[in-house]
Amino acid sequence: MATPTGSGEHMAKAGAKSRRPGTPGRAVEATEATIDLDDPRLQTEAAQALADAARELFVRNGFSATSVSDITERVGMSVGSLYYHYGSKTNVYLAIWLKYQRSQEARSRETVLAVRAAGVTNGLRLFLAGTRAYLLGAWEHRDVVRMAADGDTPPGFGLRMRRINQDWFRQNSALLRENFNLSEDDDALGVRAMVAIVTDAMGGICREVAACATREEAEELVARGIDVFARLANAPAKTLY
Structure with a gap:
């Protein structure tokens, strides 16, 4: 049965380029979603804390002005923890949006x-x-x-x-x-x-x-x-x- 929302979650599993921990050079943020809301890594308290912090910062400062370190420092975690759970700053944003959807x-x-x-x-x-x-x-x-x-x-x-x-x-x-x-x-x-x-x-x-x-x-x-x-x-x- 259709509802007036559409379902964007299937797009969250498409292939993409994203920065992984330890990758040298500038991060290449995803241009296609790679996040899966049902991934067990996103069901943890740490993942939720990162998303909550990112949501607040994105709303207040915007996506571009918010860095990965801004997000992780807010919750007292390492930069690597964000990449472990989400893979990129873009994917944190998409997870927030897809959860809303x-x-x-x-x-x-x-x-x-x-x-x-x-x-x-x-x-x-x-x-x-x-x-x-x-x-x-x-x-x-x-x-x-x-x-x-x-x-x-x-x-x-x-x-x-x-x-x-x-x-x-x-x-x-x-x-x-x-x-x-x-x-x-x-x-x-x-x-x-x-x-x-x-x-x-x-x-x-x-x-x-x-x-x-x-x-x-x-x-x-x-x-x-x-x-x-x-x-x-x-x-x-x-x-x-």
Whole structure:
């Protein structure tokens, strides 16, 4: 079952060049992800401490201005410990982002399942219920959203995000098409157009949600966004979630 997040984790296992401990010369940061969130090395307290420190520093100082030694000094570990657990500074960043994506996917999936269990079968309602959950998750993880929104990201990160959005587009187009039982070309094109618009808009709305001063403001902004999406589909927002 598709949810409005896409799944970026499969990309975290692609091959890449990264600096290993003891490698002479300048570090070559990964341009393709090499991190696997299920790697046992990432399940340790040390790995979590490194990620927490990196997350705080990336949010405050940006990716480029944060060094490996900045991260390890913050938690009293050696530089080698970061390379053992993550392989590179880029991979720490990606682990933080992919963990966020995993939590967002779970949040949206659980919401869609709950709405479906309540008897809703309409694809549009399922789609927008999951979208709403995803946007509210951006508030819960607003520091990570801000971390990526400032543009100071690892090389190739934008390409990964486009791939995630493409997966999101394909999965949710299928969800809507299946539940609407579309057969006419015009209807099919309408679904494609709507999902494309929502896909492109999601990043911007997530950034605005993350920038809200309070949860109440974030919830109102999300409600306004869902209302816009509902009107695109000529459906009352209050009937959709």
